[in-house]
Amino acid sequence: MFPYSRAYAILLRVKLIVNLKLQPTKEQAFALRSTLIVANQACNWISQRAWETQSFRQYHLHKLSYRMARATFDLSAQMVVRCIAKVTDAYKLDKKRARTFRKYGAISYDERIISFKADSVSLWTAGGRCAIPFVCGEYQRKLLPNRRGEVDLIYRKGEFYLNAVCELDEPEVHPAPDILGVDFGVINIVTDSDGQTFSGAELERTRQKYSVRRQTLQRKASAQRRGGKRPRSVRRLCKRLSGREANFKRHENHCISKQLVGKAQDSTRGLAIEDLTHIRKRTRFRRPQRSRMSSWSFAQLRQFLTYKARLAGVPLTLVDPRDTSRTCSACGHCAKENRKSQSEFVCVSCGHSLNADFNAAINIRGRAVVNLLQVSEQRQAA
Numbered sequence: 001m002f003p004y005s006r007a008y009a010i011l012l013r014v015k016l017i018v019n020l021k022l023q024p025t026k027e028q029a030f031a032l033r034s035t036l037i038v039a040n041q042a043c044n045w046i047s048q049r050a051w052e053t054q055s056f057r058q059y060h061l062h063k064l065s066y067r068m069a070r071a072t073f074d075l076s077a078q079m080v081v082r083c084i085a086k087v088t089d090a091y092k093l094d095k096k097r098a099r100t101f102r103k104y105g106a107i108s109y110d111e112r113i114i115s116f117k118a119d120s121v122s123l124w125t126a127g128g129r130c131a132i133p134f135v136c137g138e139y140q141r142k143l144l145p146n147r148r149g150e151v152d153l154i155y156r157k158g159e160f161y162l163n164a165v166c167e168l169d170e171p172e173v174h175p176a177p178d179i180l181g182v183d184f185g186v187i188n189i190v191t192d193s194d195g196q197t198f199s200g201a202e203l204e205r206t207r208q209k210y211s212v213r214r215q216t217l218q219r220k221a222s223a224q225r226r227g228g229k230r231p232r233s234v235r236r237l238c239k240r241l242s243g244r245e246a247n248f249k250r251h252e253n254h255c256i257s258k259q260l261v262g263k264a265q266d267s268t269r270g271l272a273i274e275d276l277t278h279i280r281k282r283t284r285f286r287r288p289q290r291s292r293m294s295s296w297s298f299a300q301l302r303q304f305l306t307y308k309a310r311l312a313g314v315p316l317t318l319v320d321p322r323d324t325s326r327t328c329s330a331c332g333h334c335a336k337e338n339r340k341s342q343s344e345f346v347c348v349s350c351g352h353s354l355n356a357d358f359n360a361a362i363n364i365r366g367r368a369v370v371n372l373l374q375v376s377e378q379r380q381a382a
Contacts, residue, residue, distance in 0.1 A: 013167045013168065013169060013170060014167070014168045014169075014170050014307060014310050014311055015165055015166070015167055016143060016165075016166050016167075016168065016307070017163050017164070017165060017166075018136065018140045018143050018144060018147070018163070018164045018165075018166050019136070019140070019161055019162075019163055020121070020134040020135070020136045020140070020161060020162040020163075020164065021134060021135050021136065021159065021160075021161055022121070022132050022133075022134050022159075022160040022161065022162060023132065023133045023134065023135060024130070024132045024160060027127070028125075028127075028130050028132055029160070030127070031125040031126055031127030031128070031130055032125055032130075032132075032153070032155070032160055033104070033155065034125070034126040034127065035079075035107070035124075035125045035126040035127075035153075036103070036104045036105070036107060036153070036155055037103055037104070038073055038074070038075065038126050039073075039075065039079060039082075039083055039107045040101045040102060040103060040104070040105045040107070041073060042069050042072075042073040042075060042080065042083045043083045043086055043087055043101040043105075044100055044101055045065075045069065045072065045073070046061065046065045046069060046083060046084055046087045047087045047090070047091075047098060047099045047100065047101070048098065049061075049064060049065050050064075050065075050087055050091065051098040051099075054095075056088065056091040056095060057088070058084060058085060058088040061084050061087065061088060062081070062084050065084065066080055066081075066084065069083065069084075074126075075126075076113060076124055078110065078112040078113045078124075079107075079113060079124060082107065082108045082109070082110065082113075082150075083107070085108070086101070086107065086108065087099065104155040106152045106153060106154045106155075106163075107152070107153050108150040108151070108152055108153075109123055109124070109150060109151045109152075109153060110149075110150050110151075114151055116144065116147070117131075119133055119134065120132060120133045120134065121134055121162065123153070132160075134162065143166040143168070144164065144166065146166040146167055146168055147164045147165065147166050148165055148166065148167045149165050150165070151163065151164045151165075157239075157240075168311065170310050170311070170313075171311070171312070171313035172313065173313050173314070173315050174313070176268060176269050176270035176314075176315055177268055177269070178267070178268075178269045178270075179193075179269055179270045179271070179272050179317070179365045179368045179369055179372075180192055180193055180194065180260070180263065180264045180267070180269045180270070180271055180272065180365065181193035181272045181361040181362060181363070181364035181365030181366070181368065182260060182271060182272065182273045182274075182305075182361060182364065183274065183324070183325075183357050183358075183360040183361040183364055184273070184274060184276060184298045184301065184302075185200070185357050186200055187199075187200055187342055187343070187357075188200060188357050189203065189252070189256060189301070190256055190260065190301070191355075191357035191358055191360070191361050192260065192263075192361050193358075193361040193362050193364070193365040194263075195355075195358050196263075197357065197358075198256050198259075202252075203248070203249065203252060206245060206248050206249075207245060210241065210244065210245040213241060214238070214241075217234050217237060217238050217241075220234050221234040221235070249297045249300070250297075250300065253297060253300050253301045253304050254304055256301065257301060257304035257305045257308050258308060260305060261305065261308040261309050261312050261314055262312075264309070264312075264314045265312045265313070265314050269314075270314060270315035270316065270317060270368070271305065271309055271314055271315070271316045271317070272316075272317045272318075272319055272364050272365055272367070272368030273302060273305060273316070273317075273318060273319070273364070274318070274319060274320075274321035274324065274364060275318040275319065275320065275321060276298055276299075276302070276321060317368045317371060317372065319364055319367040319368050319371065320367065321364075324360045324363040324364055324367070325339055325345075325356055325357075325359070325360045325363075326338050326339055327359075327363050328345075328347035328349065328350060328352050328359070329352070329354065329359045329362040329363050329366070330347065330350055330352035331347060331349055331350040331352065333347055333348070333349035333350065335348055335349075339356055341356075342356065343355060343356055343357070344356060345359045
């Protein structure tokens with residue numbers, strides 16, 4: 001059996017975000033919008049006070065602005081506290097400029113001003129306390145009893161959502177008898193060391209479709225401006241189309257990561273992936289490739305793989321990606337000439353021929369096995 005890193009043996013808690021869609025009446029929707037407007041106005045006012053006095057700690061900012069904010073904006077005591085906390089968190093990023101907040105920016109609720117029931121939520125609004133029904137999937141509903149901390153109210157494209165943080169116990173990870181190597185790519189999004197491939201053709205078609213639509217709409221908007229008109233209809237259409245490409249990518253990455261983790265779990269294997277951190281900074285692309293590479297969502301796929309593996313108790317290993325596509329998986333010879341094309345790999349030393357992505361996935365698996373064996377030897381020596 002291959003050993004696993006000590007970091008995976010520690011029992012941790014996994015944090016997941018559960019998204020709930022609210023279904024308010026017209027009166028409740030008006031109250032929610034009013035709450036967002038007033039709360040963000042209060043945040044802007046508090047932020048200006050913090051900037052003028054250079055007081056960015058929550059304790060000092062609370063003493064400085066709490067009473068006047070309550071009297072000025074007619075907010076509940078706890079909502080003012082949450083506004084002060086939002087301003088404080090914003091200045092934790094940096095204190096180089098005054099922070100401002102959008103009209104419908106998200107606001108946080110805690111246990112004092114929100115409570116959950118079976119199919120509804122009771123929360124404070126500018127129009128009083130409201131009981132608003134929500135909808136979610138069965139998977140999300142099972143996670144709700146594990147809710148912890150604050151809940152964010154979000155207003156997006158005319159709909160209201162609640163984002164709740166749920167904490168789950170991470171299952172104990174047992175030693176894996178083998179490793180499943182995973183190679184990330186653009187033509188093929190994923191290729192594993194078993195030879196299974198997840199093509200990126202549909203993803204590329206979707207990217208090109210929305211890219212053409214955006215260019216067409218931008219040309220129409222420019223033509224309307226030159227004619228002295230305001231391109232309102234074009235802006236509305238752009239707003240309606242925004243996020244669809246990202247949603248499609250997210251859905252694909254969820255499906256791929258779920259299949260890979262399920263495959264590793266069913267075969268009692270661990271997962272090994274490349275550590276592609278900062279790859280765009282150290283890699284140059286030709287001009288025709290830049291649009292496609294900039295839309296490559298490998299970081300999101302890695303994030304999904306990581307948390308799904310933790311929830312399933314599957315050990316995940318990161319390996320150095322250097323020369324995995326140039327090294328022969330049969331004899332170990334590394335040369336640039338081995339990679340004949342994007343899909344073709346032919347070793348100039350032993351003549352071994354294989355699909356290039358499949359060859360890289362086998363090399364990733366091999367490196368993960370070596371790393372784990374080295375860890376085992378170090379632990380035994382200690």
